[in-house]
Amino acid sequence: GENVEQHPSTLSVQEGDSAVIKCTYSDSASNYFPWYKQELGKRPQLIIDIRSNVGEKKDQRIAVTLNKTAKHFSLHITETQPEDSAVYFCAANPNTGNQFYFGTGTSLTVIP
Amino acid sequence: KAGVTQTPRYLIKTRGQQVTLSCSPISGHRSVSWYQQTPGQGLQFLFEYFSETQRNKGNFPGRFSGRQFSNSRSEMNVSTLELGDSALYLCASSLDGPSSYEQYFGPGTRLTVT
Secondary structure, eight states, rough: OOOOEOSSSEEEEEEEEEEEEEEEETTTTTEEEEEEEOOTSSSOEEEEEEEEOEEEEEETTEEEETTTTTTTTEEOOOOOOGGEEEEEEEEEOSSSOOEEEOOOEEEEEEOO | OOOOOOOSSSHHHHHTTEEEEEEEETTTOOOEEEEEEEETTEEEEEEEEEEEEEEEEOOEEEEEEEEOOOOOEEEEEEEEOOOOGGGEEEEEOOOOOOOOOOOOEEOOOEEEEE
C-alpha cells in the first residue's frame, strides 16, 4: 500500500518567516494530495490540495508544490502568523476511492 | 450546510466491552471514511463506505467493523475493546467522483478504554 513520510516532525519559526513542510509518497498511482491543519482539540481542516496534473498551487500565503517524478510534495507558508501554529498533515490518495494515507504530522510553532 | 457530526463526543469504556460510534455526513455526501488518530501513529485509515458498501479497508483487525445506512449516515463498531483502542476516532465525508475528493472531517469521538 501507499506510504507517506513527512518531515520535519516539529518546526519553529519566527513570525513573518516562511515555513516549509515536506512529504514523500511511494505509490505512483497516487493522484491527489491534500494538506490538513489541525489545531489543538479541533478537527483536521483542509487548507489546500493539489492534483497530479498540476505542479504548483497557491492560495494567498499558502502554496503546495508537487514533483511526481521524485514522488514528493511540499507545503509552503509565507509571512507566518501566530495563528498558523498547529499540526499540519499531508496525505495521498492512490486513486482507490476515498482512502487516504496520512503523514505523521508536523507541529508548527510560530513565535511572535 | 451543516458540517460532519459525530456522536458521542466522549466515551469511556472498559476493556472487553464493545462500542458503537456514529457519523452523519454533510448533506449530499455519499462517501464516509473512518480514521483512528493516536499520538504515536497519527491518522490511520480504518475503512470507507459508499452507497452502503464498504469500498476500502485499512489494516485493522476484524474487531473493527462498520456500516452505512441509506441516508449515508455511518456507524463503526469496535468489539472486545483493548487498552490500545484508546484514540480519537474521526470520520470524514466526501462527494464522490473524479473531481470531488475533498474530505471534510467531523469533530471526532474521544474513546478511552480503561
